[in-house]
Amino acid sequence: MNKFMDVAIDLSDDNFDKNYGGPFGACIVKDGEIIGKGINRVIKDNDPTAHAEVVAIRNACKKINSHDLSGCEIYTSCYPCPMCLSAIIWSNIKKVYYANTKEDAANIGFRDDFIYEYIEELSNDKEDKRVLNLKSMNREEAIEVFKRYEEDKDKIVYWGDNMIEIKNVTKKYGDKVALNDVSFTVPDGEIFAFIGHNGAGKTTLIKAIVGIHDFDNGEILINGKSIKENPVSCKSEIAFVPDNPELYENMKAIDFIDFICDMYEVSAEVRDKNIKRYAKLFEIENNLNDPISSMSHGMKQKIALISALAHDPKVLIMDEPFVGLDPKAVFDVKEVMNEMVKEGKIIFFSTHILDVAEKLCSKVAIIKNGKLVKTGSMKAIKGDKSLEKVFLELEG
Numbered sequence: 001m002n003k004f005m006d007v008a009i010d011l012s013d014d015n016f017d018k019n020y021g022g023p024f025g026a027c028i029v030k031d032g033e034i035i036g037k038g039i040n041r042v043i044k045d046n047d048p049t050a051h052a053e054v055v056a057i058r059n060a061c062k063k064i065n066s067h068d069l070s071g072c073e074i075y076t077s078c079y080p081c082p083m084c085l086s087a088i089i090w091s092n093i094k095k096v097y098y099a100n101t102k103e104d105a106a107n108i109g110f111r112d113d114f115i116y117e118y119i120e121e122l123s124n125d126k127e128d129k130r131v132l133n134l135k136s137m138n139r140e141e142a143i144e145v146f147k148r149y150e151e152d153k154d155k156i157v158y159w160g161d162n163m164i165e166i167k168n169v170t171k172k173y174g175d176k177v178a179l180n181d182v183s184f185t186v187p188d189g190e191i192f193a194f195i196g197h198n199g200a201g202k203t204t205l206i207k208a209i210v211g212i213h214d215f216d217n218g219e220i221l222i223n224g225k226s227i228k229e230n231p232v233s234c235k236s237e238i239a240f241v242p243d244n245p246e247l248y249e250n251m252k253a254i255d256f257i258d259f260i261c262d263m264y265e266v267s268a269e270v271r272d273k274n275i276k277r278y279a280k281l282f283e284i285e286n287n288l289n290d291p292i293s294s295m296s297h298g299m300k301q302k303i304a305l306i307s308a309l310a311h312d313p314k315v316l317i318m319d320e321p322f323v324g325l326d327p328k329a330v331f332d333v334k335e336v337m338n339e340m341v342k343e344g345k346i347i348f349f350s351t352h353i354l355d356v357a358e359k360l361c362s363k364v365a366i367i368k369n370g371k372l373v374k375t376g377s378m379k380a381i382k383g384d385k386s387l388e389k390v391f392l393e394l395e396g
């Protein structure tokens, strides 16, 4: 029996005696400690939203003084209802343990299935108006606020984790301003394209993010930690593939990959699995014992990628990853990106190949002369146009 689930079930049991609401209990755990408990308080508080999970979230957030429960787990005595599932997702909790099932809840009169059905119908453009009647009005007025919000550089984006936060970063080379007050965030689970002309500042910013180049003003946070103050801890979450991978030419490919794995302290098991997987994918299983000096640019790029991926990075940052790769390898790299994102990881890469960015990426930032000119979802930025058209208009 799990001790945290025990707590959740005990809470549900207590609530049966107290009768503050339905017999439900939940607790939220961070680093092996309970940071918030909740029981259903709908009747006691005259609050139809006071389900056990929501109450536990409110208590946990109060306790840690944050809206963000990233890294927490929730234990609940019963499968969460749609409202609670949404609340859990909004709070950035990524793991839910439940005891009683949906069916168990339905058997004692707590039925959620009509809500799920209603939501599903909505996504098919139908709706059961007996459940809810949704009507749109006055959008022209309301949208103005959204426009201001979209343009607000200082907003705190609170949905999802922001793995990379770039805040007012400025970098000068002598009199030349290479990065001019650049701010944007890269959330979890996105493929993020960073586009701009050569010399616009892409490589400079990427090298600042990965801690190779210093910057004059501003802050870059990786998973909430400053790259300036915690470079080692930040770098342990990142893999970086530069545009022109400079590998140790006199090493054999496999020795180089092992060397990188040693630095990241990758276990033999994990590295073996990942090296096999990616060498097979990139079709260079038979070249791993070749000296790097004998390899083409494309091959070196593949070796750099394998050594980057072998330690299962949370964030993969690449500078022009598709340059010098043959079409098959481009396809394979795209596949790897899509797989990583499904696992909640992040891909951030610079490119000037706009149709690849358009097809592959959910988010985009456009930089021009060291200044960020646009950032947001790919859909919002390009609208009905092609990314190339939008980009050329911005440049024009």
Ligand SMILES: [Zn+2]
Pocket: 051, 052, 053, 080, 081, 082, 083, 084, 085
């Ligand atoms: Zn609920």
